[in-house]
Amino acid sequence: MPFVKVENCEGRGICVSECPVEAISMEGQHAVIDRKKCIKCGACLSVCPCEAIRPDSENSQSRGHESSRHRSIE
Ligand code: SF4
Numbered sequence: 001m002p003f004v005k006v007e008n009c010e011g012r013g014i015c016v017s018e019c020p021v022e023a024i025s026m027e028g029q030h031a032v033i034d035r036k037k038c039i040k041c042g043a044c045l046s047v048c049p050c051e052a053i054r055p056d057s058e059n060s061q062s063r064g065h066e067s068s069r070h071r072s073i074e
């Protein structure tokens, strides 16, 4: 599942309307992805102008030292 790299997110919400299952919502100044709703279609990855939405594979690589900075709804 993609995740939102909070420090890159500019908070304009472009990704929110792109998600076919409404898994993305805004929380304060950044987007969050609802893991329970996400169907991993990848649509949000291509629309984000800030490369704030990253593929899950990248999250796995950084897990352990940076994961607390990546936001998603559990
Ligand atoms: S499109 Fe990217 S920068 Fe814009 S709200 Fe979504 S994650 Fe943040």
Ligand code: SF4
Residues within 6 Å of the ligand: 002, 018, 019, 020, 021, 022, 023, 024, 033, 037, 038, 039, 040, 041, 042, 043, 044, 045
């Ligand atoms: S991968 Fe698809 S379903 Fe998951 S948050 Fe992005 S647009 Fe929504």
